[in-house]
Amino acid sequence: MMRAWAWLALGLQLGCGGGVGSRDLDGDGHPAELDCDDANPTVWRSVTGWADTDGDGFGDTAWPVTCVGDTTQGWVQEAGDCAPGDATRWRSVPGLHPDADGDGATGPGPVTACVGAMLAGYQEQPGAPDCDDGDAKVSALSVVWADPDGDGVGAGIPIDWCPSRGRPPPSGYALTEGDCAPGDTGRWRMLPFTYRDADGDGFAVAMEGTVCSGEQPPPGYDTVSAPEDCDDRNAHRTVRVERWLDPDGDGYGDGAPVLRCVGPGESAPGDTFQGGDCAPGDGTRWRPLYYASRDEDGDGRFSRSAGAVCSGFWLPQGYSSAERDDDCDDKDAARFFAxxxxxxxxxxxxxxxxxxxxxxxxxxxxxxxxxxxxxxxxxxxxWRMLGFTYRDADGDTYTVAQGGELCAGTTLPAGYGTQRLSGEDCDDTNATAFRNVTAYADTDGDGVGAGASTVLCTNGKVPAPWSDRGTDCATEDATRWQELVARHADHDGDGVTAPISAQRICAGQALPAPYFLKAVGNDCDDADADRYRWTYLYRDQDGDGVGATPREMMCLGSAVHAGWSMYGDDSDDNDATVQTDEAAEEELSLILDL
Incomplete structure (x- = not known):
C-alpha cells in the first residue's frame, strides 16, 4: 500500500506526467488516451465530419462532428448542405432560371439556387418571360385599355397586364378596345345608319355612315326608313308640294308648278292654286286639296286615308299630304302604335x-x-338561360366540373356557378364527403395501418378503422406499430448494455427490453448479470489484499474475485506480512523533501 501511495504522490508532484497504466473513466472499453470523450461511454473515436440533420448525405458546416461511437448515422464526412433542414435540397447551382409554377416560362434570372438531384422550380435554360411565376395557367402578358367611363370598352394606348389567377383587369381598364366616346358610358361603339333626321321632326333623309352609339344608334340616326324630309335642317320644313306663282296676288297662279318645301298646312307668300272655287260662300276655302293620310282622333298620328278636301292655302287640321300609316287605331287617341x-x-x-x-x-x-x-x-x-361550369348538388361548397345552361333570373340558383368554390368534390351527393384521402386498414386499432392503400371520399380526415399511415409492422398487435433501430442490448438484465449489430425491432413508442438505441455502460459479459465491467487486477497469491504484477484485464461485477487485488505493488506476494518496498519508501521520502 505504501508503494501505491508513493506512485500517487509522484504523479501529483510531476503533474500528469504519467501513471501506472491507461485509464477508462467512462468504462466504454477504450483507454482515455484513445478516447475522444472519456466522459461519455457512447462516443470514443475521433472523426472529421458534419451533422446531417435531414439525412441527405451532406453535412451542415455550422455543426462540425469530431467524436462519435459506432454509429454512422446523423453525420457525414462531406459538408456544404445549402438547406440543412430539407432532405430534397443540398447543392447550390448558379445560372438557373426560376420556374416555380412549372409552365415552362421563366422569371428573372439567372440566379443561384439551392436544389437537389432535380432542378425543381428552376430550368437550366431561360424560357419565355413569365409575368406570374405562381400561376401555371398564365405566363404571357396581355394588354388592356383605359376605360374611364366604365362601360367595358377602352381606348387609347394599351398597357401591359398579367391576367393571372382569373382576376379581372385593373380598375379603370378594359379588355376590349375601340371606345368611340371614352367619357360617355352610354356610347362605346360605331353603328351604321342609313337614314338621318338632324332636325328631329320625324322626317328623314337617306344617308349612310356610322355613328358612335350604345346598344342602339342615338336619336336622329336609324336604319329604318321614315317619311322623306325635304329640309333636314329645319323642323318646320318637311314636305315638298306643288305651288304656282301668283304675281298679282289674286289667288290664282299661272304657269308651270314648282316644288316648295313647307311644313304641314303651310304656305308661302305668292303661292296660289289653279282651278275653280270649291266653297264660293267661304273666303277661307276655294280649292280641293288631296290628302294621303288623316288624323281623325287628334292624337297627332295619322292613318292612311286618301281623298280630297275643300281647303284654302293648306290642308286643314287633321289632314296630311304625306302618306303616313302609323296610327293603328285612328278612332282612339290613346292608342296609335302597333x-x-x-x-x-x-x-x-x-x-x-x-x-x-x-x-x-x-x-x-x-x-x-x-x-x-x-x-x-x-x-x-x-326568364333567361344562364350558363354554368361547376355544380354543387349537396351544398358543401365543394364543386364538380359540369357545364350546361339553366333557366334562371338575374343570377344562377344555389348549386350552380361559373367558378370553383372550396375545391373539387369527390362525392357531390353527400355534403359530409368532399375530399379524397389515402388510407390504410388499421386492424388492431393502434392508429397505424398496413397493406395496400385505398382512396376514401371523406370530410378531409381519415375515419376509423383506417389510418393515413401504412407502416404498421404488427397488424394484429396494438402495442406495436413501428420499426425502431436497436444498437445495444441488455440480455442478462443487469442494467448495463453491450453493443450489437444494428437491428430493426417492431415496437411501440419505445424499444422493448432488452433493446436500446443508446448505450448504458459497456457490459463485458451480457450473458452473466454478475459481470458487467472491465477492470485491471493483480494476482494476490499470499492473500494480503495487495497483488503483484503483471496485471490482467478481467470482466467482473461489483466485487473483486478472491486471490486478486486492484493494487499491484506487493514487494513479496508469497509473504502476507510483507507488502512494502523499503527502498521505495526511502525514495518517496527523498521526493517529498524536495
Whole structure:
C-alpha cells in the first residue's frame, strides 16, 4: 500500500506526467488516451465530419462532428448542405432560371439556387418571360385599355397586364378596345345608319355612315326608313308640294308648278292654286286639296286615308299630304302604335310564344313584352338561360366540373356557378364527403395501418378503422406499430448494455427490453448479470489484499474475485506480512523533501 501511495504522490508532484497504466473513466472499453470523450461511454473515436440533420448525405458546416461511437448515422464526412433542414435540397447551382409554377416560362434570372438531384422550380435554360411565376395557367402578358367611363370598352394606348389567377383587369381598364366616346358610358361603339333626321321632326333623309352609339344608334340616326324630309335642317320644313306663282296676288297662279318645301298646312307668300272655287260662300276655302293620310282622333298620328278636301292655302287640321300609316287605331287617341309583342304570363317583363300585334300608346301594354326569350313562362323568377361550369348538388361548397345552361333570373340558383368554390368534390351527393384521402386498414386499432392503400371520399380526415399511415409492422398487435433501430442490448438484465449489430425491432413508442438505441455502460459479459465491467487486477497469491504484477484485464461485477487485488505493488506476494518496498519508501521520502 505504501508503494501505491508513493506512485500517487509522484504523479501529483510531476503533474500528469504519467501513471501506472491507461485509464477508462467512462468504462466504454477504450483507454482515455484513445478516447475522444472519456466522459461519455457512447462516443470514443475521433472523426472529421458534419451533422446531417435531414439525412441527405451532406453535412451542415455550422455543426462540425469530431467524436462519435459506432454509429454512422446523423453525420457525414462531406459538408456544404445549402438547406440543412430539407432532405430534397443540398447543392447550390448558379445560372438557373426560376420556374416555380412549372409552365415552362421563366422569371428573372439567372440566379443561384439551392436544389437537389432535380432542378425543381428552376430550368437550366431561360424560357419565355413569365409575368406570374405562381400561376401555371398564365405566363404571357396581355394588354388592356383605359376605360374611364366604365362601360367595358377602352381606348387609347394599351398597357401591359398579367391576367393571372382569373382576376379581372385593373380598375379603370378594359379588355376590349375601340371606345368611340371614352367619357360617355352610354356610347362605346360605331353603328351604321342609313337614314338621318338632324332636325328631329320625324322626317328623314337617306344617308349612310356610322355613328358612335350604345346598344342602339342615338336619336336622329336609324336604319329604318321614315317619311322623306325635304329640309333636314329645319323642323318646320318637311314636305315638298306643288305651288304656282301668283304675281298679282289674286289667288290664282299661272304657269308651270314648282316644288316648295313647307311644313304641314303651310304656305308661302305668292303661292296660289289653279282651278275653280270649291266653297264660293267661304273666303277661307276655294280649292280641293288631296290628302294621303288623316288624323281623325287628334292624337297627332295619322292613318292612311286618301281623298280630297275643300281647303284654302293648306290642308286643314287633321289632314296630311304625306302618306303616313302609323296610327293603328285612328278612332282612339290613346292608342296609335302597333306593338309587335309576346305574351308575358308571369309578369317578369319577358314574353314567350308566338308574336302578336297589339295597338297601344307609348308603352308596351300590360301582359306583353317585346322580348320572346322567357324560358319559364309560368315562373316570374326565371326568364333567361344562364350558363354554368361547376355544380354543387349537396351544398358543401365543394364543386364538380359540369357545364350546361339553366333557366334562371338575374343570377344562377344555389348549386350552380361559373367558378370553383372550396375545391373539387369527390362525392357531390353527400355534403359530409368532399375530399379524397389515402388510407390504410388499421386492424388492431393502434392508429397505424398496413397493406395496400385505398382512396376514401371523406370530410378531409381519415375515419376509423383506417389510418393515413401504412407502416404498421404488427397488424394484429396494438402495442406495436413501428420499426425502431436497436444498437445495444441488455440480455442478462443487469442494467448495463453491450453493443450489437444494428437491428430493426417492431415496437411501440419505445424499444422493448432488452433493446436500446443508446448505450448504458459497456457490459463485458451480457450473458452473466454478475459481470458487467472491465477492470485491471493483480494476482494476490499470499492473500494480503495487495497483488503483484503483471496485471490482467478481467470482466467482473461489483466485487473483486478472491486471490486478486486492484493494487499491484506487493514487494513479496508469497509473504502476507510483507507488502512494502523499503527502498521505495526511502525514495518517496527523498521526493517529498524536495
Amino acid at each position: 306593338w309587335s309583342v309576346y305574351a308575358d304570363e308571369d309578369g317578369d317583363r319577358v314574353g314567350s310564344g308566338a308574336a302578336a300585334t297589339v295597338c297601344a300608346g307609348t308603352a308596351v301594354p300590360t301582359g306583353y313584352s317585346t322580348q320572346a326569350t322567357d324560358c319559364a313562362p309560368q315562373d316570374a323568377t326565371a
